[in-house]
Amino acid sequence: MTSLGFLYPGHSAEDDYPRIEQLLGSDIRVDLVHTGLGEDAHRLPAPRELGSAEQLGEGMERLRLSGVETVVWACTSAGFVHGWQGAQDQVRALARLAGMPASSTSFAFVHAARELGVRRVAVGATYPEDVTALFAEFLRAGGLEVTRVRSSGVGSAAEAGAWGEEEVLTLARAADDAGAEALLLPDTALHTVAYLGLLEKSLAKPVLTANQVTVWEGLRLADRRVNAPELGALFTREPIVQV
Incomplete structure (x- = not known):
């Protein structure tokens, strides 16, 4: 059994995750923990304030207890609004906090x-x-x-x-x-x-x-490949060998 952890702000499209878990059709478990949403606004500066260390830390404590192997910050805007370097710093901090491989939807x-x-x-x-x-x-x-x-x-x-x-x-x-x-x-x-x-x-x-690539990223971190045609070309094509 491979357990994938996701920190997801709010509850807007959370049901995409159990749907993906069903479509994977294998020994994959998707564990979703909700973090605080703060101001529910797509406009700046709200996305920059969303992924605070306190919010991510609180969610990570709950995920750690569930025994997950990888964690992905499942919020695109609260990653990329910090720029490439800032988003990398965010993921590194999450990995240190989690003690396991980590990433975010932006990098996914x-x-x-x-x-x-x-x-x-x-x-x-x-x-x-x-x-x-x-x-x-x-x-x-x-x-x-x-x-x-x-x-x-x-x-x-x-x-x-x-x-x-x-x-x-x-x-x-x-x-x-x-x-x-x-x-x-x-x-x-x-x-x-x-x-x-x-x-x-x-x-x-x-x-x-977003939710599709987020789960795929969790699988990538866990070094798992799953064939699931219902989840699109990303889950059906052979990997490209980079030269």
């Missing part, structure tokens, strides 16, 4: 794109434009080319969590770019797992979504 997107061998990506974000721009900057720092960015300006995680299939598909189609090899949907407050097959079929390319 970069690692997942590398796994698929894609360099050119489009971004469809629920965030305001200034926050979305910081995500694009983070991706570029990770070696990716961002061909198109679409911002929806959703004001809060609660609002994003209320989106359904139609809204998610509309955002994806509006953000897609013919030159992009994959589309990224970065908000962990957005339900996407149930729509991955539809999204990839509609766009005819890999789609990487």
Whole structure:
């Protein structure tokens, strides 16, 4: 049994995680611990204040008791808004605190794109434009080319969590770019797992979504590979060998 730990702020799209656990269909356990949400706002400076050491530490204590092997900070914006170096510092601090391999959703997107061998990506974000721009900057720092960015300006995680299939598909189609090899949907407050097959079929390319890549990152840290076609191309393709 492999136990994966996730620190997730609030409750907007938490049900994506047990859904993923079911779709993995193997000896994988997904343990989710909720951290404080603070001000539920996508606008700055709220995302910068979300992943405080105190909040992460409190959540980590509860995860440690559950016997997890890896931990991922499951909040995209509260990672990338600190920039590449700041997000690395955050993950290092979490790893020291946890005493185990750690990462965050922001880095999961970069690692997942590398796994698929894609360099050119489009971004469809629920965030305001200034926050979305910081995500694009983070991706570029990770070696990716961002061909198109679409911002929806959703004001809060609660609002994003209320989106359904139609809204998610509309955002994806509006953000897609013919030159992009994959589309990224970065908000962990957005339900996407149930729509991955539809999204990839509609766009005819890999789609990487926040909760999907977060669990994949936990598996990567645990050195586990699981074939789960319902979770999209990321969970079905052979890894790319970097030369």
